[in-house]
Amino acid sequence: AQSVTQPDIHITVSEGASLELRCNYSYGATPYLFWYVQSPGQGLQLLLKYFSGDTLVQGIKGFEAEFKRSQSSFNLRKPSVHWSDAAEYFCAVGGYQKVTFGIGTKLQVIP
Amino acid sequence: GAGVSQSPSNKVTEKGKDVELRCDPISGHTALYWYRQSLGQGLEFLIYFQGNSAPDKSGLPSDRFSAERTGGSVSTLTIQRTQQEDSAVYLCASSFLGGVGTDTQYFGPGTRLTVL
Numbered sequence: 001a002q003s004v005t006q007p008d009i010h011i012t013v014s015e016g017a018s019l020e021l022r023c024n025y026s027y028g029a030t031p032y033l034f035w036y037v038q039s040p041g042q043g044l045q046l047l048l049k050y051f052s053g054d055t056l057v058q059g060i061k062g063f064e065a066e067f068k069r070s071q072s073s074f075n076l077r078k079p080s081v082h083w084s085d086a087a088e089y090f091c092a093v094g095g096y097q098k099v100t101f102g103i104g105t106k107l108q109v110i111p
Numbered sequence: 112g113a114g115v116s117q118s119p120s121n122k123v124t125e126k127g128k129d130v131e132l133r134c135d136p137i138s139g140h141t142a143l144y145w146y147r148q149s150l151g152q153g154l155e156f157l158i159y160f161q162g163n164s165a166p167d168k169s170g171l172p173s174d175r176f177s178a179e180r181t182g183g184s185v186s187t188l189t190i191q192r193t194q195q196e197d198s199a200v201y202l203c204a205s206s207f208l209g210g211v212g213t214d215t216q217y218f219g220p221g222t223r224l225t226v227l
Binding site for chain 1: 115146151152153154156167202204210211212213215216217218219220221
């Protein structure tokens with residue numbers, strides 16, 4: 001069975017600081033991996049997606065994620081956080097006929 | 112339209128009443144998904160429509176929940192005899208190709224349902 005773990009429910013960072021959101025997955029084959037962002041009152045928006053190729057994936061809004069097969073991880077990073085990045089971030093793993101979302105990490109950005 | 116739209120944006124109902132939630136997917140998208148988002152629970156898959164195929168209803172939590180998709184476009188999620196535990200945000204998404212585990216999904220803003 002596939003699953004996703006986002007171990008950090010809530011993270012607070014200072015504006016301008018770097019950010020890393022953790023995601024670990026369980027899947028029997030090569031997974032499709034996604035990061036979505038949900039701003040308050042909005043639906044989810046895709047930040048980036050990985051299936052094959054370069055394990056470092058660039059996304060929108062300056063985000064990137066690195067796929068590490070040996071660690072079953074797909075952590076999301078941003079070198080310098082902006083106040084507008086405050087939102088909830090969801091990691092998801094997809095395979096044949098199913099996508100599973102994590103419970104989300106809520107990011108708070110302080111001045 | 113430009114994106115996935117959902118209506119109403121908010122719905123307050125009394126326990127035991129039926130509710131209908133509507134989703135208009137992006138034009139041309141063949142697949143449509145419904146999710147439930149409860150506080151601290153992440154996204155719970157409910158149902159998936161792909162083209163004219165029979166829907167995947169494996170995520171529906173009880174027989175009080177049903178959904179239909181008319182003409183391969185608009186979808187309605189119906190909850191009969193609502194219970195307080197049905198209170199949540201119901202999200203609809205669509206995708207172009209319909210690979211449920213592989214496609215990028217485009218989400219609507221959701222309908223917040225409150226059952227009193």
